[in-house]
Structures are given as C-alpha cells and as structure tokens.
Amino acid sequence: MIAYRIFPWLFITCLCVCICSYGQPGTRSEKLLLDNGWRFHLGDIPFPVIRGNSESYNASKAGNAGGAAAVKYDDSQWRVLNLPHDWAVESDVDSSANVAQGYRKRGFGWYRRSFTLDSTDKGKNLELQFEGIATHATVWVNGQVVRYSWSAYNSFYIDISAIARYGKEKNQIAVRVDADAMEGWWYEGAGIYRHTWLVKRPPLHISTDGVFAQPIKTADGSWLIPAEVTLENTGNKSAAPQVNIAVYDKYGKQVTSAQANATVDVLDKAVVKLNLHVNNPELWNIESPVLYTVKTVVTANGSNDQVTTKCGFRTIRFDADSGFYLNDKHVKIQGVCNHIDHVGVGTAMPDALWAFRIQKLKELGANGYRCSHNPPSSILLDLCDSLGMVVMDENRNFNTSPEYLAQLEWMVRRDRNHPAIVLWSVFNEEPIQGSPVGYEMVRRMSKIVKRLDTSRPVTAAMSGGFFEPVNVSQAVDVMGFNYEIKGYDRFHKEHPTQPMTSSEDASGVMVRGEYVTDKTKHTLDSYDTQFPSWAATHRVAWKAIAERQWMAGCFVWTGFDYHGEPTPYTWPTVNSNFGIMDICGFPKAAYYIHQSQWIPNKNVLHLIPHWNWPADSIGKPIKVMALSNADNVKLLLNGKLIGEKKNDLYEMVSWEVPYKPGKLEAIGYKNGKEVSRYVVETTGVPAQLQLIPYKDTLKNDGQDVTPITVQVLDAAGRPVPTANNHITFEIKGAGNIIGLGNGNPNSHEPEKGNQQSLFNGLAQVIVQSQPGAEGVLTITAKAEGLQPATISIPFKKVPAVAAVQ
Ligand SMILES: *[C@@H]1O[C@H](CO)[C@@H](O)[C@H](O)[C@H]1NC(C)=O
Ligand SMILES: *[C@@H]1O[C@H](CO)[C@@H](O)[C@H](O)[C@H]1NC(C)=O
Ligand SMILES: *[C@@H]1O[C@H](CO)[C@@H](O)[C@H](O)[C@H]1NC(C)=O
Numbered sequence: 001m002i003a004y005r006i007f008p009w010l011f012i013t014c015l016c017v018c019i020c021s022y023g024q025p026g027t028r029s030e031k032l033l034l035d036n037g038w039r040f041h042l043g044d045i046p047f048p049v050i051r052g053n054s055e056s057y058n059a060s061k062a063g064n065a066g067g068a069a070a071v072k073y074d075d076s077q078w079r080v081l082n083l084p085h086d087w088a089v090e091s092d093v094d095s096s097a098n099v100a101q102g103y104r105k106r107g108f109g110w111y112r113r114s115f116t117l118d119s120t121d122k123g124k125n126l127e128l129q130f131e132g133i134a135t136h137a138t139v140w141v142n143g144q145v146v147r148y149s150w151s152a153y154n155s156f157y158i159d160i161s162a163i164a165r166y167g168k169e170k171n172q173i174a175v176r177v178d179a180d181a182m183e184g185w186w187y188e189g190a191g192i193y194r195h196t197w198l199v200k201r202p203p204l205h206i207s208t209d210g211v212f213a214q215p216i217k218t219a220d221g222s223w224l225i226p227a228e229v230t231l232e233n234t235g236n237k238s239a240a241p242q243v244n245i246a247v248y249d250k251y252g253k254q255v256t257s258a259q260a261n262a263t264v265d266v267l268d269k270a271v272v273k274l275n276l277h278v279n280n281p282e283l284w285n286i287e288s289p290v291l292y293t294v295k296t297v298v299t300a301n302g303s304n305d306q307v308t309t310k311c312g313f314r315t316i317r318f319d320a321d322s323g324f325y326l327n328d329k330h331v332k333i334q335g336v337c338n339h340i341d342h343v344g345v346g347t348a349m350p351d352a353l354w355a356f357r358i359q360k361l362k363e364l365g366a367n368g369y370r371c372s373h374n375p376p377s378s379i380l381l382d383l384c385d386s387l388g389m390v391v392m393d394e395n396r397n398f399n400t401s402p403e404y405l406a407q408l409e410w411m412v413r414r415d416r417n418h419p420a421i422v423l424w425s426v427f428n429e430e431p432i433q434g435s436p437v438g439y440e441m442v443r444r445m446s447k448i449v450k451r452l453d454t455s456r457p458v459t460a461a462m463s464g465g466f467f468e469p470v471n472v473s474q475a476v477d478v479m480g481f482n483y484e485i486k487g488y489d490r491f492h493k494e495h496p497t498q499p500m501t502s503s504e505d506a507s508g509v510m511v512r513g514e515y516v517t518d519k520t521k522h523t524l525d526s527y528d529t530q531f532p533s534w535a536a537t538h539r540v541a542w543k544a545i546a547e548r549q550w551m552a553g554c555f556v557w558t559g560f561d562y563h564g565e566p567t568p569y570t571w572p573t574v575n576s577n578f579g580i581m582d583i584c585g586f587p588k589a590a591y592y593i594h595q596s597q598w599i600p601n602k603n604v605l606h607l608i609p610h611w612n613w614p615a616d617s618i619g620k621p622i623k624v625m626a627l628s629n630a631d632n633v634k635l636l637l638n639g640k641l642i643g644e645k646k647n648d649l650y651e652m653v654s655w656e657v658p659y660k661p662g663k664l665e666a667i668g669y670k671n672g673k674e675v676s677r678y679v680v681e682t683t684g685v686p687a688q689l690q691l692i693p694y695k696d697t698l699k700n701d702g703q704d705v706t707p708i709t710v711q712v713l714d715a716a717g718r719p720v721p722t723a724n725n726h727i728t729f730e731i732k733g734a735g736n737i738i739g740l741g742n743g744n745p746n747s748h749e750p751e752k753g754n755q756q757s758l759f760n761g762l763a764q765v766i767v768q769s770q771p772g773a774e775g776v777l778t779i780t781a782k783a784e785g786l787q788p789a790t791i792s793i794p795f796k797k798v799p800a801v802a803a804v805q
C-alpha cells in the first residue's frame with residue numbers, strides 16, 4: 001500500500017559538501033566538525049556566591065569565569081554525547097508542561113567540550129560556529145564569556161583567535177542553555193540541536209558567509225554574477241591579497257573567472273567586488289535544478305583561503321495579475337509549511353533525515369517550502385537547491401532593535417546564494433500587522449534585507465489587518481495571506497498592482513488511518529472534513545488558490561505533523577494533526593488529495609478507508625472516497641459494480657458502500673481509457689513482521705541515517721492496516737537506533753529506546769551508522785505471536801568526516 005521507493009542516488013553528501021568548501025590541497029583552511037564528545041548536564045548549575053573583596057576582584061577578571069563555566073570545573077561525571085542533541089525529546093511527556101511545546105519539560109542544560117590546538121595553529125584565524133542552540137545560550141571559551149545568543153534559529157560565529165591556547169594546554173568551551181525561554185508556540189526542542197564546527201583559516205581569510213555570488217540576468221539577456229567577497233585580516237600585517245573567482249558547470253568545466261587585488265588592513269575587513277559574465281548557462285528550475293560551483297580563492301604572500309559556494313541561474317518574478325514566474329515560465333507554487341522536528345529525534349535532525357523529508361515532499365508533488373517560522377538549518381536549503389524546491393525563508397523575531405535586526409541580517413547574508421529562495425518573509429502573524437507600528441517596523445526590516453539582496457521580494461505572512469488604513473501591506477513587495485480566503489478577492493480588487501500569495505493555508509486536521517472523528521478518543525477522520533475555526537479543508541483551500549491566477553500559490557499548513565501545538569484536542573494529544581504526512585512521514589489521506597492535484601501527469605488513485613472492519617459492521621454503510629486525478633472512477637466490491645462517477649479534481653468522489661469483507665477495487669479512466677487501478681482488501685490477522693529501509697546502504701561516516709518502516713503482514717503477505725502490535729528491536733553491527741515513533745498524536749510512548757507499538761499498521765525506527773563502521777547493520781523486529789523480521793543494511797565506505805578530536 002505504501003510505496004517506499006529507494007532513491008539512493010539522490011542522497012547528496014551534504015556534510016561533505018561543507019567540508020570540501022575548505023581544506024583543498026594546497027590551502028591551509030580547515031572546517032572541522034565539533035559534534036562529538038560533548039559533556040552534558042541536565043539542569044542549571046548555580047554560580048558560586050562571591051562575598052570577599054579579593055574574590056570579587058579576581059572573579060571579575062578575564063578568563064576567571066566561575067562555576068560550570070570555569071576552565072577547571074570538574075565535568076567528569078557528566079554524560080558524554082554527540083551533537084546534534086535535543087534533550088526535550090528524551091523526556092517523557094508531562095501534562096503539567098507547556099502544551100504548545102508538546103508537553104515536554106525543557107528547563108536548563110549545560111554542555112562542555114575541551115580540545116587542543118597544535119602549535120602550528122598559532123597565528124591562524126580560529127572560529128567556532130554554532131548553527132543553532134535552543135533557546136537562549138551563553139558561551140564561554142577559556143573562562144571568558146564570548147557570546148550571548150538570543151535566538152534558537154540563528155547561527156553564530158565566535159572568533160577565538162585572540163584567546164586560544166596551543167600545545168598541551170586545553171581549550172575549554174562551556175555552554176549554558178536556557179530552554180525555558182520560548183520563541184514559538186510549537187515544539188522547539190532544547191539544547192545544541194544543530195552542528196558545531198571549528199574553522200581554522202589563515203589570518204587573511206574570507207569571512208564566514210562572506211561570498212555573495214548570485215547570477216542575475218541583465219537587460220540585454222546576458223548573465224552576470226556581481227560577486228562580493230568579504231575579507232578579514234586578523235593578522236598583524238596589512239595584506240595585499242589577490243582574489244580569484246572561478247565558476248564551474250555541473251561537469252566541473254570552468255565557465256568563467258575573474259580576478260581582483262585588494263588591501264586589507266590589520267584587524268579590518270574589506271569587500272572586493274568582481275563581475276563575472278556567463279554565456280548561455282543551463283538554467284536552474286524545479287524539474288532540473290542545475291547548480292554551478294563558485295570557487296573563491298584569496299591568496300596573500302604564500303597563504304591562501306578558499307570557499308566553495310553553489311549558485312543557480314534563474315529569474316523570478318511575482319506578477320500582480322498572473323502569479324509567479326520562474327525563468328519567465330508561469331509556475332503555481334504548491335508549497336508546504338514545516339517546523340523543524342521529526343519523530344524520535346525532535347529538533348536534532350541528522351542531515352540525512354532532511355534529505356528524506358524533502359524527497360517525500362517531492363514525491364507528494366510539492367514544489368515550495370516555507371521555513372515557518374524561522375531560518376532553517378543550511379542543509380535544508382542545500383537540499384532545496386539540489387532537489388528543486390522554491391523556498392520562502394523566514395525571519396523569527398519581529399523586532400527592530402539592533403539585536404534582532406542583526407538576526408535578520410544574518411539570515412539574508414547566510415542564505416542569499418541559494419537559488420531555491422524566492423521570498424524573504426520578515427514575520428508571521430503579528431497582532432500589530434494592521435497598525436502604523438507594524439508598518440514602520442516592516443519598512444525598516446525590508447531595508448535591512450534590500451541592503452543585502454535586491455533580487456528577491458520581501459513578504460510578511462499576515463493573518464489580519466489587511467484592510468486597516470495603514471498596514472504592513474504598504475511595506476512589503478508581495479502580500480502574504482495566512483488563511484483569510486474571503487479576503488483574497490477584496491484585497492486584489494483594492495490593490496490590483498500588488499502581487500499576492502498565500503503564505504499559509506488549509507490547516508485541515510486528520511489522523512493517519514482513522515476514519516471516524518471521535519472527540520472522546522481524540523481521533524479525526526481522514527475524509528478531509530475537520531479543520532479549526534480559522535482554517536479550511538485541504539480541498540477548499542487549494543480550490544481557492546487554483547482558481548485565482550493572481551495568487552502565486554499556496555503554502556499548506558503543514559507538510560508533516562510536528563511535536564506540540566496539538567489542535568483541536570489537547571492532552572492526552574501531544575502532537576499536531578495538520579500534516580499532509582504524519583510526524584514519521586507516512587502519508588495521510590491528504591497526501592493523495594494533494595498528489596492528485598499537484599502532479600497532473602501522474603495517474604494517482606487511492607482509496608480510503610481500509611477494508612478491515614469488524615463483523616458487526618457487515619451490511620452497514622461505509623463512506624468510501626477515491627483520491628484521484630482520473631476523469632471518472634469506477635468502484636467495485638468483490639467484482640460487483642458499486643458505481644462509476646465523474647471525478648471532481650477539487651472535491652474528489654465518494655460512495656456509501658454497505659460493508660462486506662473482501663476486495664474493494666477502484667478503476668480510474670482518462671479520456672475513456674483505463675489509467676489506474678487501486679485495490680483495498682480485507683486482510684487476515686497479523687502473522688509476520690516486515691522491515692522496509694528507506695535506503696539500501698548506510699554511509700559509514702557516523703552521520704548517515706535511514707528511517708525503516710515497520711509493519712505487519714497477514715499469512716498471505718498483505719500489510720494489516722489496523723495492526724497495533726508492540727514491537728521490540730534488536731540491532732547488531734556498528735550502528736544505533738537514534739529514535740522511533742508511530743505517528744499517533746496521542747501516543748505517550750518514549751521516542752528513544754528499542755520498543756514501539758505500531759499505530760494503524762505502521763511504525764518507524766531510525767538507525768544511524770557509527771564512524772568507520774564495517775560490514776552490515778542488522779536490525780531484527782520481534783513481537784509476541786508474530787514471525788520476526790530481520791534486515792541487513794550494508795555500510796558504504798566513505799571518507800571520514802574531518803572532525804575535532
Ligand atoms: C586572587 O588571585 C590571585 C592571583 O591569582 C591569588 O593569589 C589570590 O589567592 C586570589 N584570591 C582569592 C581570594 O582567590
Ligand atoms: C605577528 O604574527 C606572527 C604570526 O602569528 C608572529 O609570529 C609574530 O611574532 C607577530 N609579530 C608581532 C610584531 O607581533
Ligand atoms: C593584481 O596584482 C598583480 C601583481 O601585482 C598584477 O599582476 C595583476 O594584474 C593585478 N590584477 C588586477 C586585476 O589588477
């Protein structure tokens with residue numbers, strides 16, 4: 001029933017791409033992963049109380065941080081773990097905890113990590129990079145506070161060149177995380193949940209996020225890359241470097257290059273501008289997302305630094321009358337909004353799980369992704385670039401004070417090379433959106449964006465205030481509508497020159513494999529009938545977009561279920577119900593509705609419900625719905641015609657069928673010809689387990705993961721859609737189970753460990769390789785009364801990830 005196709009060739013080696021950006025032979029720069037071997041303490045550790053004069057004097061001096069921030073603090077009893085880490089997903093749900101955060105306690109935590117530097121590193125520029133810590137964090141290095149971080153979604157970079165120690169003496173990092181601080185009304189995780197890095201570069205180097213090289217099409221139709229390279233010199237001599245940029249096509253052939261000379265004063269920065277011309281490039285688009293490689297090398301007096309970025313040649317345009325254009329071709333944006341967590345791992349998403357998710361969305365027919373409501377990890381943008389998905393990148397905090405404008409600036413600076421990004425969103429649903437204050441704030445934020453990138457429109461995801469006399473719509477380029485279907489026409493009529501898109505819509509709720517809405521059991525049917533007060537069904541929401549050419553597209557809330565924000569039920573429901581797929585990525589009925597509508601040239605046909613109803617249902621009518629893009633659908637039960645109906649692509653077709661066990665079969669016709677067939681059969685009782693890995697090999701880099709689908713089959717080998725067996729997993733070989741789950745929003749089963757129940761026939765277990773793993777990873781699933789299943793996944797040898805020891 002569920003087609004888990006394997007696309008191993010689509011799994012790009014994302015970490016490797018980052019690493020290869022540096023450390024080319026002949027250069028001295030290295031980007032080293034700093035994820036392994038951290039010590040962790042759950043809970044806060046108070047700083048010692050200081051009373052004496054001399055103690056106060058000493059404590060105030062550089063390098064003398066106290067308590068768990070102190071260089072010499074004894075952390076030997078702390079737990080050792082690898083990043084990314086989310087401690088919230090490790091805890092049990094608790095009805096007294098915050099509902100929006102998925103009833104997980106968050107609190108405080110401390111992390112420590114020491115490392116040594118070779119004496120040959122002396123004089124280099126050394127930078128620590130944290131890609132994301134939830135939520136507020138304080139970082140110390142060698143007893144000095146080096147950073148306060150005020151957003152869970154921003155990366156930050158710390159130059160430690162001045163305070164580093166070399167040789168035998170250790171460098172000590174301490175991080176205090178306050179995850180009681182909340183930035184959102186959804187599950188945000190807790191801890192250092194994205195990668196960390198140590199970068200070693202020559203004193204004269206390219207700043208982090210310092211290469212901006214995005215092609216633009218000029219008025220005469222030729223292509224130009226107006227590149228900007230930011231250089232920094234932390235050495236003690238003024239430098240006169242040469243900057244070389246070369247652009248390579250997908251075959252590695254150089255297509256253009258340019259060179260410039262610069263001077264960078266001591267402890268200063270300089271921006272070098274170069275123009276590169278490219279003739280007849282292959283365009284980046286959704287179906288064939290062709291990327292070019294930009295190599296920037298800065299050379300000064302024998303040392304050099306090199307950064308590799310990607311770029312894509314494409315034009316974008318939002319038209320007030322006719323929507324979105326990519327390379328002057330009209331494209332309806334079929335987008336989804338998503339948060340950043342997955343079952344089993346919470347927000348500590350391995351890169352390979354992001355690849356799994358984007359691939360699932362491509363199979364769904366989605367061509368757009370809204371990073372709601374915060375900047376994503378950069379791997380997600382790399383995947384959207386390479387797999388072909390346009391992106392609305394979104395700022396988290398609506399605030400125009402310097403700290404928060406710096407967050408917005410960081411987002412644009414980090415992300416502006418990605419061809420996938422077509423919109424910058426400065427906020428989501430702010431109550432002051434329909435006020436002069438909102439207008440004044442967005443005006444300023446838009447200016448920050450435009451200083452760094454004039455090529456993409458600024459938008460804001462508004463949920464009201466559209467028609468106030470002074471409103472945010474005056475300060476954005478593209479109007480973003482969250483819900484408010486009834487406002488689409490009025491706004492377009494009153495503002496005929498302003499491009500519009502849905503920035504968020506639908507919010508239909510359903511639970512995978514449930515066909516009855518039962519308030520006592522917290523179930524929601526799969527017939528697309530349920531939605532909260534502000535929302536609409538999947539079908540109504542899409543129709544409203546599809547029928548208006550001037551609406552650039554939609555961003556359905558949401559592609560996947562997520563932890564937290566349970567709606568419409570709360571405890572014991574702990575996860576959201578909005579997903580087109582559940583939190584594991586298993587399709588719900590909404591998946592086949594959207595697939596029918598979004599992939600016109602694929603013959604989609606799916607039937608709901610299952611056909612495993614109890615004996616007392618015999619003879620009672622059951623609603624059968626066909627989710628299809630056929631012209632006509634014929635339905636048969638045990639070979640007998642139930643009826644044939646003309647399909648409505650927006651509404652879909654359904655029948656009331658008196659239940660009788662057996663075989664329910666649908667046949668789809670286009671232009672009078674059979675194009676699709678789908679069968680649901682009454683199965684026997686569970687007999688044997690089945691494990692289906694998403695990928696057929698695991699790279700042995702200690703990073704790669706694959707989800708494995710767990711289901712049970714009857715004696716005839718058919719998946720049992722109602723099975724809820726409790727399964728135990730055993731694993732042999734150099735790998736680990738990093739999380740598991742079943743997609744039930746009411747489940748309180750732990751997402752760590754080696755056990756899980758099926759929910760309506762399915763569960764997911766996620767396994768990860770260990771670094772240097774050899775041979776195979778063997779996973780066995782066992783359940784009482786069932787024949788066990790065992791699979792072996794071979795490890796694939798890949799170069800070790802360059803990492804801090
Ligand atoms: C303060 O630091 C000085 C110099 O390291 C040391 O001699 C002295 O004992 C310290 N005083 C206290 C109270 O720790
Ligand atoms: C300048 O830096 C180099 C390399 O770190 C170092 O060897 C040298 O002593 C420094 N010179 C001065 C005058 O500080
Ligand atoms: C940069 O300087 C080098 C060495 O002085 C010179 O050969 C080269 O022509 C200069 N390049 C540019 C673009 O000015």
Ligand SMILES: *[C@@H]1O[C@H](CO)[C@@H](O)[C@H](O)[C@H]1NC(C)=O
Binds near residue numbers: 237239240301
């Ligand atoms: C370049 O390197 C040479 C030899 O190492 C050194 O004498 C000179 O001072 C360097 N120049 C600069 C500008 O760093």
Ligand SMILES: *[C@@H]1O[C@H](CO)[C@@H](O)[C@H](O)[C@H]1NC(C)=O
Binds near residue numbers: 467469470474
């Ligand atoms: C809202 O902003 C628009 C766009 O600038 C402006 O024309 C309009 O007067 C404002 N108020 C209403 C009621 O639309």
